[in-house]
Amino acid sequence: MTKNTLLEVKGLKQYFPIKGGFLGRTVNNVKAVDDISFDIKEGETVSVVGESGCGKSTTGRAILRLDEPTEGTVNFEGKDILSLNKKEMRDMRSEMQIIFQDPFASLNPRKTVKMTLIEAMDIQNVVPKKERTERALEIMETVGLQKHQIDRFPHEFSGGQRQRIGIARALAVNPKLIIADEAVSALDVSIQAQVLNLLQRLQREMGLTYLFIAHDLGVVRHISDRIIVMYLGKIVEMGDTKSIFENPQHPYTKALLSAIPVPDPKNKSERIFLRGDVPSPIDPPTGCRFHTRCPFATEKCKTEIPVLEHKDETYAGQHDVACHYAIDIQEGRHKATHDMKNVRKVLDDESEEASASKEDVKQ
């Protein structure tokens, strides 16, 4: 069964200028998202994962044009939405909605649930005026809120309930695509499970498509069909959920997966420790952006930018990776150049390297 492509992102770049100097000119750019391409099929759930500062939230915002992208194209059902004018874009937003992370900050505290939901319908003009209250009640029920709560204000609800209101608001305009930006991160696990189940049920019933932005890989494995792993503004690996989790190919993905604590005391995972912190996106490393922290990096990685492509020929599904040595590492032909299993050793190496490079500068 081939499904239609709902969203197609090509060569998307999002640079934020840094103003400075005498005339307040742009002196540099924060390259938050730097040339990424992917697509989402109808009814699919695609997750974007990565650590803070990797550009995952920026990607979501750029697609909705909440921040105007610097370069690239975004096609929604074949229509280039970056060329739409303000009015057309506003109409377009009834097709694509976003749910934010913080259920406390993303609702207007002075509006009741009813006002919030009806406002969304007013702006998009999707439901005849007379039926809006009826529709609001219907959505309340869909997301698991009580009908009698419709005249309450956000402060009268708990965190989980507020997130349901956020979902209800997104659903009010009958969207096709929902971008969920860390939509369950702020919730306790028992409530998080309720909201995740709700999102899955809505997808089944209404045929929704999700772009899920998250850092919790447990949540991501549970909900996604496909996964995009980002590091410092670039996609390093992209593929089917099962393949990403069972056969990660990029050293960064491997480190990321190994770092998650396993909730099973008898089955502790072997850690891969990374040296250093994520470099600044203002002046990202040349070549492969991960080379400064990668235990497998060579001279080639410092100069040549790896292309995101399908490398594992044995796997028939989608699984692309941007690493020069992905297959060599997997088949044991390319070995790590420094330790990555012993935290003390990793930190000491890093320390040594830092002082060595400092001496270089002095000379």
Added chain:
Amino acid sequence: MSENILDVNNLKTSFFVDGSEIKAVDGVTFNVPKGKTLGIVGESGSGKSISALSILRLVEDPGKIVDGSISFKGEELTAAKEPRMRQIRGNEISMIFQEPMTSLNPVYTVGQQLRESFKIHEGLGKKAGTKRSIEMLELVGIPSPEKRVDQYPYELSGGMRQRVMIAMALACKPELLIADEPTTALDVTIQAQILELIKELQEEIGMSVVMITHDLGVVAETCDYVAVMYCGKVVELADVETLFENPRHPYTVGLLNSLPRHDQDQDELVPIKGNVPAPDEMPEGCRFAPRCPFASDICSKLPELETQEDGNEVRCWIYTDEWDGEEVKVYDKEHSS
């Protein structure tokens, strides 16, 4: 069981607001065996952080410890005078907080803040203090410590700040470290480093740790014993393997079933229904009864924390002779995994 470094018994800490009493910690009992790690796990509002603050007597007005005992190496901390508490804090018992940005003072350098504890607890001067500070920074794996020691917190990344916090907490080689969500604000790769580091330093100086967290993964990786808290009470107290293999309390089981796992495939999550009750609507009996799938008539009375045949403890009527409901299998491993 080996000797305990900390015994907390029936601890009650309440907040008095607008003439009413909010019982944040409501009769909590746990102990920390010497050299071991006790995890305190629970969702927001379960009282885990307030329990920790109570141990160090850091609960501020309108909060107050109203009952119970906290015995540290046999010394009763609830009765200790303030000067004695000041001696203990940072020296014998140390604490790491969740937010490394707000727990460091932004207008002092890392070195100045580290030296302070050496000055107070060991009377070291500036020179000797700086030397020790650099040693501590090295111990927690901060690159080029002699340069970092003169930097301000804003010049460090989040992971480094948390390592500075750990360096400060460990400066005087405490016997007990209380870590309150030490890695919650950090990315997973940095979290892995920090947790490993705490574990390593624990072995090096032989300290005991109280690890407060909401993350069951962190519990499984770092703790020897676990206290599960719900609404101000400990509902289950067990060694870590039993807790994950054979959880007894329906709340613990609920937590495990609602957890999305990255290490295995699951069909559907089984959430706990409803919400945590508001402090002013706390049920009289078992706090978990309104959300419990097994709740029966007897659950309107409060069960005690009772020791089971394997030495672990659970607060639930199902495990008592008085149980009046049907026979139930609280944890079904086949179904859950």
